[in-house]
Amino acid sequence: PRKKTQKIKPQASGSVQWHDVASCEDPKYELREVIEFLRNPKQFTKLGAKVPTGVLLYGPPGTGKTLLAKACANEGGAAFFSASGSAFAEMFVGLGAARMRSIFKTARKHAPAIIFIDELDAVGAKRGTDFSGERDQTLNQLLVEMDGFDVSKNVVLIGASNRLESLDPALLRPGRFDRQILVGPPDLNGRKEILAVHSANKPVVGVDMEKVAKETAGLTGADLANLCNEAAIHAARAKRDRIVQTDFDEALEKVVAGLESRKVMRPEEKRTIAYHEAGHAVVAEVLHD
Ligand code: ADP
Numbered sequence: 001p002r003k004k005t006q007k008i009k010p011q012a013s014g015s016v017q018w019h020d021v022a023s024c025e026d027p028k029y030e031l032r033e034v035i036e037f038l039r040n041p042k043q044f045t046k047l048g049a050k051v052p053t054g055v056l057l058y059g060p061p062g063t064g065k066t067l068l069a070k071a072c073a074n075e076g077g078a079a080f081f082s083a084s085g086s087a088f089a090e091m092f093v094g095l096g097a098a099r100m101r102s103i104f105k106t107a108r109k110h111a112p113a114i115i116f117i118d119e120l121d122a123v124g125a126k127r128g129t130d131f132s133g134e135r136d137q138t139l140n141q142l143l144v145e146m147d148g149f150d151v152s153k154n155v156v157l158i159g160a161s162n163r164l165e166s167l168d169p170a171l172l173r174p175g176r177f178d179r180q181i182l183v184g185p186p187d188l189n190g191r192k193e194i195l196a197v198h199s200a201n202k203p204v205v206g207v208d209m210e211k212v213a214k215e216t217a218g219l220t221g222a223d224l225a226n227l228c229n230e231a232a233i234h235a236a237r238a239k240r241d242r243i244v245q246t247d248f249d250e251a252l253e254k255v256v257a258g259l260e261s262r263k264v265m266r267p268e269e270k271r272t273i274a275y276h277e278a279g280h281a282v283v284a285e286v287l288h289d
Pocket of ligand 1: 021022023024060062194197220221222223225
């Protein structure tokens, strides 16, 4: 028997609320406009205002792009449809384009709606770099759908990408993803806010979050969420019912070490780091306090 193609349904945007997305002040500010549009499109269209219906969130993984898209859907009372660019790339020839078409079609039926396409680079890479032409077909279909966007239909497309430079320039043209918003790693204050969000539902006692935030420069929201979870695991393994400073210290060690082993180091880098670490050891030995 022929396998029926998977039906496209709105997904739960979960319970992601606006305030669950910590830091990210700039993206949140820009996305307010989209939410107001979803809630009350007439207010915009009657004045002849053109609202961006294609918004591109770009930045390193784990900085909260998916979270932002879901929070937008919740705030705007919109149905949430999501697809991953890499899933299109794995499909048989022609199927990716067909699926793209039906996602838009279904979303229009459920309007107000947000279509979220994660890993946009997997479909939206510069054309002509793909042997089978399959990705190009999917990309072409996406462009066709975007050009056919009817603002009165109340559907907003949000794309997410790690690399803006690798996207086909056609995607970034006016009328398509013409609003590009950087979602970067959090600064000190942002990290404090994210840590607060992820420890809010945990029995954290007497932990200096300012210190934790200071020690986690460069970590993303996802890393920080992971850190809070590791701290809770550590406390559980110590059979305590509270999460204390040592749990965070141990978790930090683990998370940061995990991050370091993720990238492959060149011998030259290893050598430099060895000198650097030896410096720490010498100083610690000489200056006891
Ligand atoms: P991206 O889509 O940018 O790769 P996600 O939105 O999927 O990242 O984030 C992964 C997880 O990391 C989220 O589910 C959340 O737990 C945490 N996270 C990331 N950014 C934030 C943030 N700004 N505030 C709170 N949690 C965050």
